[in-house]
Amino acid sequence: MTLTELRYIVAVAREKHFGRAAQSCFVSQPTLSIAIKKLEDELAVTLFERGGPEIAVTEIGERIIEQAQRVLEEADAIKRLAGEHQNELAGPLKLGVIFTISPYLLPRLIPALRILAPEMPLIIEENYTVRLAEMLKRGEVDAIIVADPFDEAGTIAYPLYEEPFVVATPKGHRWEERACLEPCELSQESVLLLTQGNCFRDQVLQACSELTSRSSQHAGGLASTLQGSSLNTIRHMVASGMGVTVMPTTSVSEADDALLSIIPFTEPAPSRKVLLVTRKQYFRRKAIGTLQQAVFRSGLPDVVMLDGEAQ
Numbered sequence: 001m002t003l004t005e006l007r008y009i010v011a012v013a014r015e016k017h018f019g020r021a022a023q024s025c026f027v028s029q030p031t032l033s034i035a036i037k038k039l040e041d042e043l044a045v046t047l048f049e050r051g052g053p054e055i056a057v058t059e060i061g062e063r064i065i066e067q068a069q070r071v072l073e074e075a076d077a078i079k080r081l082a083g084e085h086q087n088e089l090a091g092p093l094k095l096g097v098i099f100t101i102s103p104y105l106l107p108r109l110i111p112a113l114r115i116l117a118p119e120m121p122l123i124i125e126e127n128y129t130v131r132l133a134e135m136l137k138r139g140e141v142d143a144i145i146v147a148d149p150f151d152e153a154g155t156i157a158y159p160l161y162e163e164p165f166v167v168a169t170p171k172g173h174r175w176e177e178r179a180c181l182e183p184c185e186l187s188q189e190s191v192l193l194l195t196q197g198n199c200f201r202d203q204v205l206q207a208c209s210e211l212t213s214r215s216s217q218h219a220g221g222l223a224s225t226l227q228g229s230s231l232n233t234i235r236h237m238v239a240s241g242m243g244v245t246v247m248p249t250t251s252v253s254e255a256d257d258a259l260l261s262i263i264p265f266t267e268p269a270p271s272r273k274v275l276l277v278t279r280k281q282y283f284r285r286k287a288i289g290t291l292q293q294a295v296f297r298s299g300l301p302d303v304v305m306l307d308g309e310a311q
Contacts, residue, residue, distance in 0.1 A: 159306035190243030
């Protein structure tokens with residue numbers, strides 16, 4: 001068994017295709033296939049189910065590939081230990097961020113990170129929490145920024161900040177002059193929500209139980225619930241008069257003043273906690289700490305920074 005063979009099986013599990021896996025490893029497909037067959041023979045197990053349009057990982061294969069990923073990370077850590085003169089803040093860091101955070105955090109985070117770690121550029125992946133968790137587990141990203149709750153075995157979470165939610169209405173709406181709103185009042189209106197798969201949608205539904213029942217019914221005595229694919233799309237639908245919505249405060253900008261009325265919730269306002277998550281085995285801890293500090297220095301408006309212990 002060699003590290004090269006372990007890299008090959010991790011690549012196939014990631015790409016679900018032998019040809020693409022070979023390309024990502026910069027070898028020919030026959031070379032990769034022969035090496036994997038040799039490893040399967042040595043272990044006396046079948047790692048992959050072949051023959052379909054997509055390669056599937058067997059049950060035992062999943063466990064072995066998870067261990068292979070850990071072995072590869074430990075091997076990388078040994079290289080780092082052998083060259084202590086190397087700078088942990090030199091070289092790219094692969095960062096995953098959920099859709100409802102990335103457009104609002106990254107423009108502030110990157111300038112702060114450039115000051116703290118100018119030799120550590122970010123390779124950014126935007127996706128849903130479920131997909132980012134899978135990518136983190138497979139080592140496709142080094143860290144992810146997601147909303148709490150997040151509970152995945154083998155990970156460690158660093159708190160970043162907590163941000164309240166606000167209500168956005170079109171100009172001229174009857175709530176425009178209100179100082180604040182109760183979450184239950186949303187049941188009186190047509191509320192635009194993100195599509196299923198977005199954790200922010202779930203958090204909004206938790207904030208107003210009436211919306212939860214309405215979203216499952218799609219119709220009935222209550223006002224209708226509409227859906228949009230992104231916060232930016234929903235923002236413009238609300239501005240056009242389609243209804244109201246709930247937004248995280250970091251997504252509100254000065255440009256909204258001409259289109260929307262932003263109204264806070266009564267205290268305690270619904271909110272979300274944002275976390276920086278990495279694998280427990282990930283060796284560039286100084287890089288993760290520096291990324292956390294860059295978030296703290298990013299100057300996000302109307303949030304409470306959570307400079308606490310890892311979870």
